[in-house]
Amino acid sequence: MNSFWDVFQTCNWDETKQSIYTKTSADVERALENSKRNLEDFKALISPAAAPYLEQMAQISQNLTLKRFGKVIQMYVPLYLSNECNNICTYCGFSYENKVRRKTLSPMEIMQEVSVIKDMGYEHVLLVSGEANQTVHVDYFKKALDLIRPHFAHISMEVQPLDLEDYQQLTPYGLNTVLVYQETYHQDDYRKHHPKGKKSNFQYRLETPDRLGQAEIHKMGLGVLIGLEDWRTDSFFTAMHLNYLEKRYWKSKYSLSFPRLRPFSGGLEPKVEMNDRELVQLICAYRLFNEELELSISTRESPDFRNNIIKLGITSISAGSKTNPGGYAVEPQSLEQFEISDERSPDEIAQIISSQGYEPVWKDWDRCL
Numbered sequence: 001m002n003s004f005w006d007v008f009q010t011c012n013w014d015e016t017k018q019s020i021y022t023k024t025s026a027d028v029e030r031a032l033e034n035s036k037r038n039l040e041d042f043k044a045l046i047s048p049a050a051a052p053y054l055e056q057m058a059q060i061s062q063n064l065t066l067k068r069f070g071k072v073i074q075m076y077v078p079l080y081l082s083n084e085c086n087n088i089c090t091y092c093g094f095s096y097e098n099k100v101r102r103k104t105l106s107p108m109e110i111m112q113e114v115s116v117i118k119d120m121g122y123e124h125v126l127l128v129s130g131e132a133n134q135t136v137h138v139d140y141f142k143k144a145l146d147l148i149r150p151h152f153a154h155i156s157m158e159v160q161p162l163d164l165e166d167y168q169q170l171t172p173y174g175l176n177t178v179l180v181y182q183e184t185y186h187q188d189d190y191r192k193h194h195p196k197g198k199k200s201n202f203q204y205r206l207e208t209p210d211r212l213g214q215a216e217i218h219k220m221g222l223g224v225l226i227g228l229e230d231w232r233t234d235s236f237f238t239a240m241h242l243n244y245l246e247k248r249y250w251k252s253k254y255s256l257s258f259p260r261l262r263p264f265s266g267g268l269e270p271k272v273e274m275n276d277r278e279l280v281q282l283i284c285a286y287r288l289f290n291e292e293l294e295l296s297i298s299t300r301e302s303p304d305f306r307n308n309i310i311k312l313g314i315t316s317i318s319a320g321s322k323t324n325p326g327g328y329a330v331e332p333q334s335l336e337q338f339e340i341s342d343e344r345s346p347d348e349i350a351q352i353i354s355s356q357g358y359e360p361v362w363k364d365w366d367r368c369l
């Protein structure tokens with residue numbers, strides 16, 4: 001077996017979807033009773049049949065999270081380096097066909113952004129960019145990492161998929177974590193949403209976590225853009241991908257995010273709506289499936305939802321986020337990737353976390369372990 005591509009080809013989307021939607025209450029009860037849950041159990045927990053069991057799932061999820069992570073919530077913030085992009089993506093404000101002014105931060109501008117982020121109290125930063133290989137390339141990332149490494153305890157990156165050699169070059173510069181979302185595992189719909197650019201290569205993107213594992217990246221993040229396709233089926237393929245990676249690249253840690261499609265410049269309406277109750281079900285299902293998995297929630301979600309999800313399985317949360325390059329200090333009015341929903345400050349979020357008996361953690365201590 002060379003990569004997850006080989007596993008992926010053995011699983012049919014339509015058959016998988018039917019299997020999920022035909023799960024029964026007996027399947028759900030069996031999954032809840034199991035102490036170790038497999039992929040079939042996960043299907044039951046994300047199925048419509050599990051909806052009446054949400055309170056029980058939430059209680060188990062809370063207990064498992066407390067056992068593994070304690071009462072701490074990691075605080076992180078994105079730093080957008082560039083909105084230049086050569087890809088056409090139907091759901092993204094950075095899409096190449098959107099006729100807007102593009103911006104890539106210079107070294108001085110990066111440091112201006114860093115200064116504001118540090119004043120917020122952050123020690124964990126997520127670097128984000130579009131895919132523009134002529135300007136936002138590996139050498140640019142090296143320089144950016146070199147600049148910010150002295151100022152943060154933990155550096156994550158969510159940029160275009162890179163080759164194995166590129167990841168191996170970046171890790172000595174302080175790169176700890178790489179997030180790469182498949183967007184959707186539905187191959188035909190993936191092609192529809194990515195008609196132009198390097199991102200249109202479904203298999204190359206699908207195999208990115210394999211390259212990360214081979215590069216021995218400390219942590220990798222997975223996920224899909226909820227709303228592009230049936231969320232239950234996409235989530236099963238994500239769980240299957242996670243299951244494969246954990247077995248093959250056991251030295252790495254794993255995280256998962258739950259981005260729901262948000263408004264942006266050009267606007268794509270979700271193909272499939274997911275309500276708040278269903279998102280809670282999905283978060284709890286992942287926790288029941290994998291006790292070690294880090295689960296993250298972003299400012300895409302509403303304040304009320306984020307307030308209520310803290311105790312149910314989430315381990316990290318962003319706050320005060322800007323989704324445009326220079327948004328903190330340099331150029332607040334530049335193009336956003338998407339509109340955020342929760343605009344509260346990091347201090348406000350930290351107070352909400354503390355009021356629920358949890359501790360907001362600003363620094364990731366991995367480097368000291």
